Amino acid sequence: MSDPKESPKLDFIREIIAEDLSSGKHSTTITRFPPEPNGYLHIGHAKSICLNFGLALEHAGLAAKCHLRFDDTNPEKEETEYVESIKEDVKWLGFDWGTDLYFASDYFQFFYDCAVHLIKSGKAYMDRDSAEEMRAKRGNLTTAGTPSAGRDLTVEENLDLFARMKAGEFKEGECVLRARIDLASSNMNMRDPVLYRIMHAHHHRTGDAWCIYPMYDFAHPLEDALEHITHSLCTLEFENHRPLYDWFIENCPVPSKPRQIEFARLNLTYTVMSKRKLLQLVQEGLVSGWDDPRLPTISGLRRRGYPAPAIRDFCKRIGLTKFNGTTDVALLEFEVRDFLNRESPRRMAVLDPVKVVIENWSAEPLGSAEVPNHPQNPEMGERAVPIGAEVWIEREDFMEDPPKKFYRLGPGRHVRLRGGHIIRCTSFEKDGEGNISLIRAEILPGTVGKDAPEGVECRAAIHWVDVATGVDAEVRLYDRLFTVEDPDGAEGGFLSVMNPDSLKIITAKVEPAAANADAGFACQFERVGYFVADIKDHQPASKPVFNRSVALKDSWGKQSGR
């Protein structure tokens, strides 16, 4: 069971954890995945999820665990819908938080108590400056900040003001609680950061119980410490916050001392990862929802047909560093193709059908063809696919005037109906517009399961679907990512969502066995590309509907790259 993808090398975070374990600093490892429920999870979050939950799994013998914690300290942006979607996505990715489900909002009283503690020790004060005044007084990158009037308040005055702030005596923006640290620090985060602000907003869990809410910098280290997190892993943009993180841990009455470690977030080529932009796409109706298959959200990838293990393998393969680079999306696609190729039973489908009439069918009527479910894995067995004198084949599998390297059907040429006979094209018809409308062919008797007879050149086997028993299915075909102009226009850059026009819905012909597959099955439609059909939401209609499918590769050859 050795996984070749499992690198024996430790990344810098695993090294730190190994040291902490061997030095006896910690006897186990407790991590956490702490999303703010203000949107759906995307592939970037998957990296963090795989890291945090993966670490817990790796130290399962030490009773290590990973908490799922919702960092819901800003009621204006957070919703229960997001909480539920995040839980679903983490579960779908294959991780289990067990009983360790937490909400920052459950700690509101503790945060408040810590704030009072800081005030009492002279390390926090009330500031009645406006946001604008505060910004002006904070100074800038090269000049120190100047103190506001609140900095000179007595402990009693601060306590009184803070209590009144909590009681709702002030309007939003009228005052804040600040830490008293260092207005001259070269690290702007240390210039007396805001701890609490007033928000007369309805919180999705605590309702109207509070009108003051803690800031991330204040709340996060306390949450970690409260849950006895040993290693608090976050992305690079919080690097400058670490001194502040440590300051709160040192100056508040917390039960443990977690350590914050930063790593590079995931950037993918051609992919929009910004929550703000994803939200905009959803709100402006440019996509059908957070789970639109064109989006890099976990739910979008799920609908696109990406298997969860492939996403996990991807996260494993990209490694973990502090280097802020951009991973080629081809790496992700490789893992998906690789997984699908190994695990998917094959089915045949025809997206752009042309009818073939086999004129001498009665010479050797087959009834049904035995087709292997997987070309390299006999354990997957075979299936009987009904076949008759009329079959659909792909329009592009026939050429009236084929070039040198074309190995499929053309006038007088041979091709194999995969799993069945070799046929030879005897004639064809065109419609008024010059399109091929019908192909006539003859079977070569005795060629089922046998090599082509002497003198017959037959180098290809094509997909086909029996006209009499084949099923019409609605297939959504997703191409590779397109780049389109950034709808913002402001940044002059590119958004890399798919062009909405590239979302094609095609009525295709599929073999009956594919249509009857169980919900949630994955299959690779040969020749056509890779498809995954999740028919969980399949309405029991007369027609089977593949409402969730994806093509990763075009029908022949590789995509041009680089």
Add this chain to the structure above:
RNA sequence: AGCCUCAUAGUGUAAUGGUAACACCCCGGAUUUUGAUUCCGUUAUUCUAGGUUCGAGCCCUAGUGAGGCUACCA
């Protein structure tokens, strides 16, 4: 401008101070009842300049480039 962080093939990552490697991508070939898979092969890498050292991708200094920081967002 100040502070913090980072820099290895096209991309992502490896390499107790001791022969720079793996995967993806690309290209070529073989096999193939998927123009897939599989197999074989080709190209290509330590940002620059100094220093320490017998020896530097690794340590030191400076430079360059990239990212982050001046929300009552997280």
